[in-house]
Amino acid sequence: MNATATTPSLPAIPDTLTRSVEDYLKAIYRLSPEGQPASTSDIAHLLELSAPSVSGMVKRLSELGLLEHVPYKGVQLTDAGRRAALRMVRRHRLIEAYLVQFLGYGWDTVHAEAERLEHAVSDPLVERMAAALGHPVADPHGDPIPDADGAIHEPACTPLAGMSVGDTAEIRRVDERDAERLRYLASLGLVPGVAVTLRDRQPFGGPVTVEASGERHVIGPELAQVVLVRSEGDR
Amino acid sequence: MNATATTPSLPAIPDTLTRSVEDYLKAIYRLSPEGQPASTSDIAHLLELSAPSVSGMVKRLSELGLLEHVPYKGVQLTDAGRRAALRMVRRHRLIEAYLVQFLGYGWDTVHAEAERLEHAVSDPLVERMAAALGHPVADPHGDPIPDADGAIHEPACTPLAGMSVGDTAEIRRVDERDAERLRYLASLGLVPGVAVTLRDRQPFGGPVTVEASGERHVIGPELAQVVLVRSEGDR
DNA sequence: ACCTTGATTTAGGCTAGCCTAATAATTTCA
DNA sequence: TGAAATTATTAGGCTAGCCTAAATCAAGGT
Structure with missing residues (x-):
């Protein structure tokens, strides 16, 4: 026994997450930006997946240390999980802003495109887009854009x-x-x-x-x- | 028996290909732009995969009608396969040109970024980038860009x-x-x-x-x- | 013509992610 | 409080893609 002893063997968070994992984290963040637990079935509904699929993934993600799961209670992102989620949110919203500003996209079509691109862009590309846009604070729908450190200011609405x-x-x-x-x-x-x-x-x-x-x-x-x-x- | 009877049941080419499939097609195209057969091991080497993995994928792709495989001889893209490959080549090279022109990328760093983005962009986005660039005929490395119909002019070099x-x-x-x-x-x-x-x-x-x-x-x-x-x- | 060598394919196994059907836990309500 | 309804989990199965090890085919040299 030579680990830091929290859970029986903690597999480190991989440096690159899969598309699926990124989508789960984003969904959980969206369901509980304040950190209250999100339910399995809400996640399943949002991602249009079956509840057992979510159960299985939740188990894996909690073993990875990206979230905490109390069976029958719900899941909460850990700090690492929230950071990863906010990174995706930043990407998504900056990509939307960029496509609208520079490539003639409309605010109605930009979401679907960003949904795929957010998994493919590199961090440097995201920052180049942010710079080209003059570091905007909101996307074309008014959603606030977290900064590169994951700080986000949700205006009271x-x-x-x-x-x-x-x-x-x-x-x-x-x-x-x-x-x-x-x-x-x-x-x-x-x-x-x-x-x-x-x-x-x-x-x-x-x-x-x-x-x-x-x-x-x-x-x-x-x-x-x-x-x-x-x-x-x-x- | 109600099919058009070429091979025993031909599964139609899906409208969206996986990243892997797209990479295979691109690799095979690159290994034989003129249409000569490409060998399994050349494909394996180019994609940094094991030969058996390539064998298996080649079988699937030939069942999909994207290429023709003569065992122990090599593979050749069908028209459908070549079209799909050229679509990826167009994407890749336009993305490179766009990133260099508009986002300050250097010709040395742009390949890796395009390698991921080419699988994520939509056709309309590709065409918007092409228009923003003024429909260039070559990417920053001088590689010719196929047009949207897949026609490509390889200058004699x-x-x-x-x-x-x-x-x-x-x-x-x-x-x-x-x-x-x-x-x-x-x-x-x-x-x-x-x-x-x-x-x-x-x-x-x-x-x-x-x-x-x-x-x-x-x-x-x-x-x-x-x-x-x-x-x-x-x- | 045979045997070695190298390329290729087959056999068998693994992970990530998804599914449906069946089971189990929790909550609700009479 | 105890059954019913809801919600979550387990069991078992599937595909895509990858792997290694083992078998097989194709050639070339003697």
């Missing part, structure tokens, strides 16, 4: 659905994953940086009416949930 | 080692794979576009002396083999 009638706020962030949704929001002019005023809300989870750039739009509740705003009052 | 003393020629192409070699060549000013005159050749495969940009350099025979030139006389 609330769903548009949570605004009160009469309130005015600025759109900060929009969930990036559904291209069609992004195209629809863009067609309405509901993009980050735009000021919106809530004009009406129907009861029982009904639609809301917002005014932006002088136009009024009726928005369904699930859409109003993925558009994040910052009230003029905050910070 | 001969190794510098094959020149006669007193001849003058233009450097056209340099093997891209060894970063250190590229750095050395660049330090001597021996890059594509430069005119060189052969001043001396030592017998028995000895070094050659070339003059370029007014300077003389002594070059070992294996280096003189990977620098390709076009004589002023040729086309």
Whole structure:
């Protein structure tokens, strides 16, 4: 017995992770940016994999020291795991920003491309892109970009659905994953940086009416949930 | 029996190939751009894999209709295989050109990065890069870039080692794979576009002396083999 | 014509990741 | 509290790709 004795033989974290592993870490980070445990089934749902597949991978990742797993309770990233996850988040968001800025991509199509590229770019390339962009702090959807050390500042945002009638706020962030949704929001002019005023809300989870750039739009509740705003009052 | 009856059940070529398959096709293309058969062991050597691994993959690829294999004779790409290979060659060379032009890469470091990115980029991204570059016909090492339909024009080149003393020629192409070699060549000013005159050749495969940009350099025979030139006389 | 040599293929085994079906643990609710 | 529902894990199996060791084929020299 000559190891540092935490778990029975700890296989060091390999210097390069597989695509799968990177995707798991990103998913777990997304499910619990604050560090609360994420459930197996949530991970499975997000990655569109079966629950047993996730169970198996979770076991391997915890043996690698990338996360901690309490059976039937959930998983939490270790520091090493969170670092690796944030590295992927940084890559993803910088790639999106780069493709939009320099290669004419739209905010609706850029996610799929970044999803593959993030596993293939080298760290130096990521930093070159960051420099070419002038070290941006957010991607085209308003998602904050962690710095190279993994520090990230998540600005306080609330769903548009949570605004009160009469309130005015600025759109900060929009969930990036559904291209069609992004195209629809863009067609309405509901993009980050735009000021919106809530004009009406129907009861029982009904639609809301917002005014932006002088136009009024009726928005369904699930859409109003993925558009994040910052009230003029905050910070 | 309801198939078109060439081989006993032909599994259609999948729309996306794996990284491994893409690498095999590229390797086979490189070993036989003219279509002569490539040997198992040459493929194994180029990809740094064991011969049995290559044997197994070759079997699968021939079942997929990407190549034809005559046991103990060699493999030849089919039209579909060659098309897939040229698609990878186009990607690789355009990525190299893009990274050098827009992201400050040097010709010595760009190969490794392109080697990974070529498997991850989408066709539209490749075409956007090509457009941003103004549809170049060659990459930073002078290697010609196939067009989007897979047509490629390989300019007639001969190794510098094959020149006669007193001849003058233009450097056209340099093997891209060894970063250190590229750095050395660049330090001597021996890059594509430069005119060189052969001043001396030592017998028995000895070094050659070339003059370029007014300077003389002594070059070992294996280096003189990977620098390709076009004589002023040729086309 | 035979035998050695080198290239190639077959045999058998391994890991990473995925799956479905079956089992087990936890939570919920009557 | 105890059954039902939910959630997670184990069992067992699959493919892609890689490996080493063993067998086999193709040639070339005597």
